Amino acid sequence: MADLDRLRRLLSGEDTAWLLDRMRRRLANGKPLSGVVTLTSVTQDQRRAVERLLGRRAGTGTSLTVSLDELDTVLRRSGAAPDGLVDAVRLLIGAVPERAVEVAAWSAVYVPLDELVARRPVLGVWRTWLDATGMVRKLAPDPETASTLIMSVVQVLAKLPSDGVGLGRLAAQTTGDAHGLDDGRPLTTLVLSAARVLAGSPPTGDGSAAERRAAWAAVGVHRDELSSSVLCLGLPGGTGTVTGRMLSLAREGGEPCVLTLRQLGQIDLEVGRGLVWVCENPSVLAAAADELGPECPPMVCVNGQPSAAVWRLLDLLAADGAQLMYHGDFDWGGLRIGNALRERIPWQPWRFDAAAYQAADVTGGELTGRPVDATWDRDLRPALERRGVRVEEELVLPALINDLRTNVS
Template sequence: MTDLAGLDRPALRPLWQALHERLSSGRPVSRVRIGPLDDEQREALADLLGLDRLPGVTPSVALARLEEAVADAGGRTVRDIVAGLVGPLDDRAAVRQRRKDERDELWAWLEGHETVRSQPALGEWVAHCRNGGLIDGSVPRTRDLLSSALAVLAALPAEAEPLPVFAARMVSGDSHALDDGTRLSSLVLRALSAMHGAEMPRNAQQRRGMWARAGVADDDLSGTVLAAGLRLVGDGLLSRITGACSQAGHAASLTLAQLRDPGDLQLHAGPVHITENPSVMALALRRFDTACPPLVCTSGWPNSAAVHLLRLLADHGAALRYHGDFDGEGIRIAAYVLDKTPATPWRMTAADYCDALTRTAHGPAVGRLTVAPWDPALTEAMVEHGTAVLEEMVADLLLDDLASAGASSHGTRGTRV
């Protein structure tokens, strides 16, 4: 910068630095306080402003008066002089607002993500992530990590994969991405804890247990699913097992290994109903014996075998209908099943819950409640009444539905897939 008419003399440096700081704030500036100034600096300021006496040691200078003095001295503005002598002016207010907007957009994206919306129990996890703030202050890094965690959650339950194999498949070939102590592993485990209403695992054994519950580091045999009335047409082992059990009026306990090799299947037409509790399947077998309609039981939270079977049946044209307990845990399990499979709710609306209350004795407390994605009014009704309705308490209605479904589809077969 040339022709500064003495504005660049060292004694005025405190003035320009103070102005640079204030003008870079992005907020309106009418006065600026500088100092403490020594005698030489006070004289320089008095000369610039045309004062008849020295200003104080820490004077407050009006910006309008400075603009006049600078214009008289060189025909420039205060901003021009400050930018030339100290450096480019910032707009910290705009930067702060932009960063806030970026953070708000990140958390809105997380709250609205399909995996979170389909399993409202993850709302607790979202709140924890938000309270934890950004990773290294970076929105992009935080979003990348959350995206990886959501991808992992969407892929669960895994099909009995060792943790390193599952991690390599999910996270760009990095077999250590879900090792103990990694940020991603902690995020996923906290999400699983929120879904299951469990405490965050505190040691290696508890962490292994949580992963196993999600179908990771499991084996093909320990996880099983109960099925009754599945009359699958085909020569494979799965068809022979389910056929023999159905003809004998028994439930089949199917392993993931058996489900992975289903052979060439056909399904009889009609829906496949799903229950949460084995006792309902036991009542169905007692009532229908060898004529039991197709029924699958998740036995609480569905494991890898249960999800695999339901997806297999859906892929072969079966319409899946799910029923579970009307309590906090039951709502979360139902949301999980509806998210992980193409199942639709079966007698799981607010109207069904209120009707069941009139037919049953006072039940236990509903426990921790989350929103039912398929019918938000259901959770509202459960909050209002505070009474759980366990599946066994409406078993007669469920069995009547099974009888109607069995009668309508009797003797009809689907097509080969």
């Protein structure tokens, strides 16, 4: 039980009236009693009163700063207010209006999110979306439930993006429940919206299972080892594993091959330090198969945002010393995919720089979306902004096929 007489001696005097008033206003505005408050033009009596309150020196100078978190701890430990600062202020100034209490409680819910965004500014778009839609309140009926939900969101996002992890394993690691990130759960809704933003997309999807799978894949999460796959062509393979033999047969027949994440566990690639041509769209790989057949050099298609299987195959190739050549769409989405690849594996541009864009004598669609720098070519973004036209891989397909034809080993 709080010691009201002691609280009055500590906080209701003339020299601490400013502090009590600041806390009253915070509660009235629905803000939590945390952080700091500062008084300028402080008197010596006001400084000494705070020193008696905190049990320590309170600095020097013309201003005085008080940590409300420290004050809360002092009041709890001293026994003056075992239930903390909010209870102490309520005892001294009277009942706080219920609406203000509710607002304060909801405001406290979002503090971990604000701290997360401070660490990862890229999530600012997601945070703004949460406020604009009221999504957290839609998913959680009260501040207590919402606080638990938000803490789980922060724990999951601390693991993303991943180098490759199963959805069930991620859920078990972060929530203690292998089904904690199943479709339809409030936690999944919030985490998926953040995952889309981490991948450079808007926080909302189209609601389809394919879109959700792609959103998870964009941050390195696969729903299972069979649903994540990668399209390739011309990889030599080998005789030591089933997957290696599959690749060898596909190359012999000049046919594209789809590999699942499961099949990439142990694999012979036999590419070594040779060239591997990486494209964004399946149409490029299909055209290469049609034009070059068994003579096509090794190719991999990332098929938009790379899946866990794509990452796994590219990692294996890079680890063996393969030289990766990458081409993507000349639009903002294409640049984001290129940036994501370059953050993880080394690659060289394959007609995917400012010079190639400017030389592309084609008529593409209007360039739309949020601009982004190309980490491999600082001139590419300005070139796209000046021209304002997107150039998809299909529009420069003859040049790409010719490169492949002239680089047959």
